[in-house]
Amino acid sequence: MQLNKNSCSVLIRCFNEEKFIGKLLTGIMKQTIKDLEIIIVDSGSTDATLSVASQFPVKILSIQSEGFSFGRALNIGCRAVSNEIIVFASAHVYPIYNDWLELMINPFQKNEVGLVYGKQRGNNLTKYSELQVFKKWFPNSNQSSENNLFCNNANAAIRKSIWDKINYDEELTGLEDLDWAKKISKKGYKIIYAKDAGIIHVHEETYSQIRNRYKREAIAFKFIYPSESFSFISFIWMFFSNTISDYYHSIHDE
Incomplete structure (x- = not known):
């Protein structure tokens, strides 16, 4: 398929995102x-999403929540x-500037570039621990990421x-995004971080939802990187240390 630097398809996965998806789509327009073109893959939303x-002007593809996986939703949309x-x-992000898509597309003018991911920042709803993750993994300087595959499909x-x-x-x-990045990197494609292609990423998660997300990603991490020493104890420690940190800062920020 021929590359056109002035066009792209935007793929959004969603489930019950009525609070945020309108702001994202307004920003895209x-x-x-x-x-x-804007394609939405919805996995059974029951609200006003x-x-x-x-x-x-979107195309909506619906899949059953029973058969959902993050990778399956992406594959259906990509087809x-x-x-x-x-x-x-992600349906709960929105672009900071009007040239976000342009900055995401520009690196692909080099044929060896296979994946680009942009900066993520939080807002007043973002928990302290996640703000620190954003600062660490999405810095204010561009970088090529062959040795640092922290790309994330919330903005990629x-x-x-x-x-x-x-x-x-x-x-x-x-972590299907990290898995894909690892595979294409082995094929010789470059992965680029675009620091100026920024979005605001809004996570309104309960601690139960955060725990479940950590658990899902820990299971996937062990599958993708079987030689890495990441145990169930590591998962428990990461969850509770971040929870305590969030609680501490929420009290002191009041």
């Missing part, structure tokens, strides 16, 4: 890139796109021609 999304560059965005872009050969793993419980 204000982008300097106008030749785009689809009603809000339908007010914008439906018509552009070479696919930009992924890929070539469809590469995805045609390497689909996302539909069996993983999480």
Whole structure:
């Protein structure tokens, strides 16, 4: 598929995102890139998500929540796109600037670039521990990431021609983006971090939801990196240390 630096497809996975998806879609419509398609893969939303999304020029693909996996939702969406560059965005993010898509697409003018990921920042709803993660893994300087595969599909872009050969793993419980990055890196493609292509990432999670996310990602991490020493004890320690840190800072910030 031919690369057009002035067009892209935006792929959004969602489930019950009525509070945030409108702000994301409004931000997309204000982008300097106008030749785009927006595809939403919804996994059984029961709130007003689809009603809000339908007010914008989007294509909605629905999948059953029973058969959901993050990789499967991505693969279904990727099959439906018509552009070479696919930009992924979580339904609970929104762009900081109007040239976000342009900055995500630009690095692909180099043929060896297979994946680009952009900066993420939080807002007043973001827990302290996650703010520290954003600062550590999404710094204020550009970098090539062959040795640092912390790309994240909340704000990332890929070539469809590469995805045609390497689909996302539909069996993983999480971290399908890191798994894909690892695979294409082994094929010789470059992974680029675009510091100026920033979004605000809003997580309104309960501690129960955070615990479940950590558990899913810990299971996936062991599958992707079997030689790494990440145990169940490590998962428990990471969850509780971050929880205590969040609680401490929430008290002192009041």
